Amino acid sequence: MxxxxxxxxxxxxxxxxxxxxxxxxxxxxxxxxxxxxxxxxxxxxxxxxxxxxxxxxxxxxxxxxxxxxxxxxxxxxxxxxxxxxxxxxxxxxxxxxxxxxxxxxxxxxxxxxxxxxxxxxxHNKRCEGGFKTVHKLLASQRLGALKECTLAVHRFRPELGPKAWKEDPYPGAGILYDIGSHLIDQVLVLFGWPLDLEADLQIQRVNGKVIDYFKITFFYKDFKATLVSDMLTQERRPTISLLGTKGSFVKYGQDPQESRLAEHPIPWEGIGEDLEENYGVLTLYAANTTERIKTETGGYDQFYTNVYDVLKGNAPLLISPAQALDVIKIIEWAMQSGITRP
Incomplete structure (x- = not known):
């Protein structure tokens, strides 16, 4: 080129x-x-x-x-x-x-x-501040040996949306493919392929036709990772929760980039910086102390920067198609083993 x-x-x-x-x-x-x-x-x-x-x-x-x-x-x-x-x-x-x-x-x-x-x-949520913070915190080993990880996206959208392809049972419709694909990708990047999984899949909204709630637990040798998403949660709940042998980490709030990108003109200044009230809290058991952990700065622009570098022959893909395929394999595994309630 x-x-x-x-x-x-x-x-x-x-x-x-x-x-x-x-x-x-x-x-x-x-x-x-x-x-x-x-x-x-x-x-x-x-x-x-x-x-x-x-x-x-x-x-x-x-x-x-x-x-x-x-x-x-x-x-x-x-x-x-x-x-x-x-x-x-x-x-x-x-x-x-x-x-x-x-x-x-x-x-x-x-x-x-x-x-x-x-x-x-x-898979742009790889470029979000919350995920980057989790990655950095786990690498620091301040939590000790990880025992539990929970990643969640809670929404309050009790009414069906206007987009038929998202609300009608087309192939790939529903929250498991939408939000689930992001969370599955993050867990696979952090921890790799699970030994086993359990899935609770539900249609909770009135007149709903596609899955709008899931809880999937990935089982590893010494710990488990749980992914949760729904459309009926109004109250503020944690979006990231980590539990280790030396400490715990809890964070609220979603990455701010999507809401800021929806504005026009787009406020590019600080677009990937998290709100201070959404910074996570690290608790260390032995010292009996808590610490506010500033969220790493997110940047969806990193995806297209990487695409350009790949096309120029200067870098490998940030998200390989094989990794994206693994996400679909997990979704199919969850669909086959999950409990789907009408």
Whole structure:
């Protein structure tokens, strides 16, 4: 590739495209947002007037001057759209979850390898401050031997959302694929493949059709990790909880980047800095002391910086497609072994 900015085509301008992808592509000097797929609307024009709106995936992936395509539509379309882009000779950034099935994911990995193309999956919560803080704290061994880890995302959305592909039983729909894919990825990065797991999967909301609650416990040799998410929690609950032989760590609050990216204009100053009231508390048993732990600064921009470095041959992928495939394998394992209550 030349040293000029890499031209990018974006496959959707819904929330994902507007908040998580387009701003970082546009802000980076290494990329140029050239094409945006909007089948009937032209909402992107107000934000990116220089970009050309196209009306079909075929038009998006056949543009000769655009080598990188971001596939960020509904999960059940990920496989076919990414497959078409790879077959057309395009590098692909694929929104998480990678695919609805592991079989589809394996097929994409094989095609990308065959074509000699990049396939990067957008597990952006790897770039959040809370996850970075956990990673740093565990490496410090201040907690001693870890015995329990709980990662949670609680929301209060008792009414069904307007997006049919998220609320109707399409392949890959439901909170297990949405939030679950992020939390599963984090646990696999921190601790590796579990020896066993248990899953409690539920449909809790009135008239719900897809899983909107999960509790998955990963069992390792000497400890366990639990992932929880739901749509019916109003009260403030911990999002990170670590329990070790020497101490414990508890943190509240979600990463602030998403809410700040939803604003317009985007307040880039301090966008990845956590609120002080959400800093975690470390308790050390022997000293009987507590300590406020400043949250590490998050940065979703690190994902696209890494993509550029990979395309230039200067770095390995931050999130390999094989790791993204493992997430789908865990989801399928949980679906097969879990208790799903109507």
């Amino acid at each position: 030349s040293d000029s900015p890499i031209k990018v085509g974006l496959a959707s301008f819904g929330m994902s495209g507007r908040i998580f992808h387009a701003p970082f592509i546009q802000r980076s000097p290494n990329f140029e947002l050239q094409l945006i797929l909007e089948r009937t609307k032209s909402n992107s024009k107000a934000f990116y007037p220089h970009a050309t709106i196209v009306r079909s995936i075929e038009e998006l992936i056949t543009h000769k001057e655009v080598p990188l395509i971001v596939i960020n539509g509904p999960t059940y379309l990920h496989f076919e759209m990414a497959k078409a882009a790879l077959a057309a000779g395009k590098h692909v950034v694929l929104e998480k979850p990678m695919t609805a099935t592991a079989k589809e994911g394996k097929a994409l990995l094989a095609l990308a390898k065959q074509q000699g193309l990049l396939l990067a999956v957008y």
